[in-house]
Amino acid sequence: MTTGQADYLIKGGLVITGDGISRRDVLVKDEVIQRLGADLSGEPAARVIDATGKYVLPGIIDAHNHPVYADRVDTFSESAAFGGVTTIIPFIRNRRDVGIEETTVESIEAFMEEAQRDSRLDYSIHAILVGDDDVEDQVPRLLKMGVISFKMFMTYPRRGIMMPDDKMLKAMELAANDGGMAMVHAENGYCIDYLVDRSVADGRTGREWYAPSQPRILELEAANRAATYASVTDCPLYIVHISAREMLNTLDHFKGGDLRLYGETCPQYLDLTNQSMLDHGALAKIGPPLREKEDNEAMWKGLASHLLDTVASDFCGYKRSQKYQGGQSVGSELTEIEAGDDLSIFEATFGGNWCEQMLSVVYQEGINRGRITLPRLVQVMCENPAKIFGLYPKKGALLPGSDADIVLFDPTVAHTLSAESQHCNADFTMFEGKEILGKAVFSMQRGEVIIEDGELKRPRGRAQFLPGKSELATWAPNGHRIS
Numbered sequence: 001m002t003t004g005q006a007d008y009l010i011k012g013g014l015v016i017t018g019d020g021i022s023r024r025d026v027l028v029k030d031e032v033i034q035r036l037g038a039d040l041s042g043e044p045a046a047r048v049i050d051a052t053g054k055y056v057l058p059g060i061i062d063a064h065n066h067p068v069y070a071d072r073v074d075t076f077s078e079s080a081a082f083g084g085v086t087t088i089i090p091f092i093r094n095r096r097d098v099g100i101e102e103t104t105v106e107s108i109e110a111f112m113e114e115a116q117r118d119s120r121l122d123y124s125i126h127a128i129l130v131g132d133d134d135v136e137d138q139v140p141r142l143l144k145m146g147v148i149s150f151k152m153f154m155t156y157p158r159r160g161i162m163m164p165d166d167k168m169l170k171a172m173e174l175a176a177n178d179g180g181m182a183m184v185h186a187e188n189g190y191c192i193d194y195l196v197d198r199s200v201a202d203g204r205t206g207r208e209w210y211a212p213s214q215p216r217i218l219e220l221e222a223a224n225r226a227a228t229y230a231s232v233t234d235c236p237l238y239i240v241h242i243s244a245r246e247m248l249n250t251l252d253h254f255k256g257g258d259l260r261l262y263g264e265t266c267p268q269y270l271d272l273t274n275q276s277m278l279d280h281g282a283l284a285k286i287g288p289p290l291r292e293k294e295d296n297e298a299m300w301k302g303l304a305s306h307l308l309d310t311v312a313s314d315f316c317g318y319k320r321s322q323k324y325q326g327g328q329s330v331g332s333e334l335t336e337i338e339a340g341d342d343l344s345i346f347e348a349t350f351g352g353n354w355c356e357q358m359l360s361v362v363y364q365e366g367i368n369r370g371r372i373t374l375p376r377l378v379q380v381m382c383e384n385p386a387k388i389f390g391l392y393p394k395k396g397a398l399l400p401g402s403d404a405d406i407v408l409f410d411p412t413v414a415h416t417l418s419a420e421s422q423h424c425n426a427d428f429t430m431f432e433g434k435e436i437l438g439k440a441v442f443s444m445q446r447g448e449v450i451i452e453d454g455e456l457k458r459p460r461g462r463a464q465f466l467p468g469k470s471e472l473a474t475w476a477p478n479g480h481r482i483s
């Protein structure tokens, strides 16, 4: 079958999908994958790319990031691209806490304008609903815009962004009624504030007191509460950045019932422990906190056993000096200050820049150490986020008709992660010095080369907004459940 010259023939690679590994050539034409076949070398193509010895993966989807701080969508999407990411799903919320009077809809419209101009990568959007949002007004409007996922914080009451339980129930009901889903940051904020206050009152403000002030039980309690609310309102629920080993029991319990429940973890919870906090203090401060080796192992088991469904980054681009500053707000000016030895860990800023290293870390620790298979990696980093957020099979798949979002991964390239080699604005990485065997060496989106020969080829302003389509989402009435 020949239907005119293709744009690209990607030849001789091993195509990895959630179903397995096969030797396939891939023909790309008019922004989409036209055909796959065992030998398409006779097909005319404007350009032939030799993928011999490489894995051919769908572009990675980073379904959790915050490009609204020191790294905005311009530098964030560049950095993500170097990590093999082709699609990003940022979280956007209103900025009233920094004096910008706007609704969540208006914040998202402003972000879309910026992303249309500055992003290198296609993007979808999650809304964050906070306590002062008019959910009855905003949720239906957002759904009409193609924003179908609504995240709520169960913590941070003093930052004014915690969603009270009664309002969370209402938001879940509204989302469920109209084809949306809820997402939660599951930690009990009142208990955290209580423990932090007690620690501060006792003069325990050093880095060693951070993890004890946010224990695993608080994640477990909030997740059980959120899953209970989601069950009561029949609202699909996605729990972000799962970190505590006990969470596998919660996922197992609620996934066994009628609730459509999905769990995400992140490279930092798969590979780093509280030792990073003890070594680096404020730079390693994230919520939930880095935990223990047993928790890392549990996260791998969760991915392998399908209790956890996705890996995403939770990227927040901050410079070293900004991490030492108390508080954080969307859109606020962050002044860079010098770290003082007397800094209270409770005054430091939350967040880390984990996106560009994500695929490397998951590959090194997951594949090279035998904890998950390559098809499972493609499920949790490509297929499942696309399925859950209503983007499949346009994104997350290597199927005829799917967008030609393709990554070539060379398993023989050894490299070392470092702040110097990363492309975001942040001047540190918690993965500094980590040795990796295997690297994303080429990527394209909709048939346009993004990364080649270690260089970014795609200009800004070519990204497309991807409305989430709830009728395509895994949890929709006719959707298929992901395995």
Ligand SMILES: [Zn+2]
Residues within 6 Å of the ligand: 064, 065, 066, 314, 315
């Ligand atoms: Zn986050």
